[in-house]
Amino acid sequence: MNKKLFYGILIVAIFILVVVGIGTFLLSEKSKPLSSLIDINGVIITTDKTEYIQAETVKIMIDNNLKNRKVILASFSLYFIEKFENGTWAKIRMDFCPCSACGAPIAVILEPNGREQFEWDQNEVWCSELGEDLPVSLGRYRVGSWIAYPDTNGEETSMLIYSKEFIIR
Numbered sequence: 001m002n003k004k005l006f007y008g009i010l011i012v013a014i015f016i017l018v019v020v021g022i023g024t025f026l027l028s029e030k031s032k033p034l035s036s037l038i039d040i041n042g043v044i045i046t047t048d049k050t051e052y053i054q055a056e057t058v059k060i061m062i063d064n065n066l067k068n069r070k071v072i073l074a075s076f077s078l079y080f081i082e083k084f085e086n087g088t089w090a091k092i093r094m095d096f097c098p099c100s101a102c103g104a105p106i107a108v109i110l111e112p113n114g115r116e117q118f119e120w121d122q123n124e125v126w127c128s129e130l131g132e133d134l135p136v137s138l139g140r141y142r143v144g145s146w147i148a149y150p151d152t153n154g155e156e157t158s159m160l161i162y163s164k165e166f167i168i169r
Contacts, residue, residue, distance in 0.1 A: 042066040045163035084140040
């Protein structure tokens with residue numbers, strides 16, 4: 001086979017794959033009703049301060065600012081904490097109950113314009129039943145939460161959201 005013919009066929013094949021791929025993506029995005037899309041800025045996590053001294057209580061608020069959509073916070077923990085170390089965010093040990101002593105997963109329905117509030121004592125906790133609480137070290141932290149919401153077809157969609165970072169000095 002001639003090299004020019006081979007490269008010509010290869011270029012045409014790549015072009016067709018790119019066009020088909022882009023077309024499929026655009027059609028799938030257009031087929032989603034706009035009312036089923038959530039504004040990520042509508043559900044926010046905030047803390048009461050941007051800087052804390054070690055052992056100070058961190059107040060956490062999760063607000064659903066959406067006017068007509070309930071949001072579900074669901075997990076073994078309604079929120080988690082991450083620390084920035086070595087150039088990446090890593091979850092600190094929280095009470096995820098590996099020994100099942102803490103019960104079943106939790107789910108809270110956050111009504112439109114609703115708020116859930118939590119307090120974190122700056123301790124890492126592996127299992128409350130075993131009494132293993134350790135104070136966290138100084139550094140940059142953020143709060144995360146998995147939220148879920150039903151779309152217009154009744155399907156559940158989930159999303160991970162984060163607060164702005166805060167510092168423990």
